[in-house]
Amino acid sequence: MAQPTNEAIEKLLTKGIRDMWYVFCPSSFVKDKPISIRRCGYKIVLWRDRSGKLAALEDHCPHRGAPLSLGKPMGDRIQCDYHGVEVDRDGIAVRVPGSPGCKLEGMKATRRFPVEEHAGVIFGYVGADAHAVPAKLELPEQLTSPEFSHFPCYVEWKGDYRYVMDNVMDPMHGTYLHKMSHSMAEGEVQAKFRIRDTQSGFVFEKEGQRDVNFDWTEFIDSGIHWLRLEIPYPKTGGPGGNFHIIGTCAPIDETASAIIFWRCRKLSGWQRDVWRFLYKNRLETRHWEVLEQDRRMLAEFEPDARDRELLYDHDMGLMRLRRILKQKAIAQLTAQTSAA
């Protein structure tokens, strides 16, 4: 069978591989009014019913394409403001008030996005098929175990989401870009790295240095692509061990990315209270300062930077990650061609 073209692979990767969960937005973004967001090449409307249960559809009325987000939420359905067509949470046009019994009524006409909320964040499933049944979304222990305490941080940055993933899969930038920070000033300025495979991904780690600086990153594929890392805290960071970061990102479009990550620490009881207090009063500002260094750097990358790289050993992690994404894209495009 013919291989998908590089152009087709790049197009799919730019929009995000299908049949995956992606971060949509913080739960707090969706209150009593519908909102509209862009993710993975789609404009998406999100709303809640009276009980707070979420629904997400393509923000496109099946009649003539008016944005459903300008319509009225009616529990498990939303009514388009243009001519009153009602679409339910499964994407079925359940009522056409201007022409009852017409062909549109009863049609599964609108793409739906299964949604789940965890740890203060809305995740959406982007299927290859408009009504795909979602895969299981598995969360890392940092978000599910009561032993961890965490703060969600959501940002939208200029630039391709893959530069964000590359940035996290590149621990060595901690030693240089963040050398003046409170948590990444220590350790060797040179390193050798290795890749260690895990059950659901791989770890890219320094040889001979751990728990000194940003020394490793893990890629986890569990229905969504997670990136995980730990950085040691200085004594002034209060009780608890390493500082854990777990995050994921999604393409908004070719020029912007939605990023969610949680700042976590494994502690309980009074130690948890001390850390949460310290975080809010002192540490959070410092963390955002460090993050600003990343944001500034990535925002200034030219869109074709990836085509003009001269990589070395420290880039093995991001090369492996890119290869995994590319192989997934190829498999998906090939499956689509054979199904067609």
Ligand code: FES
């Ligand atoms: S465009 Fe929505 S009802 Fe006509």
Ligand SMILES: [Fe+2]
């Ligand atoms: Fe960074």
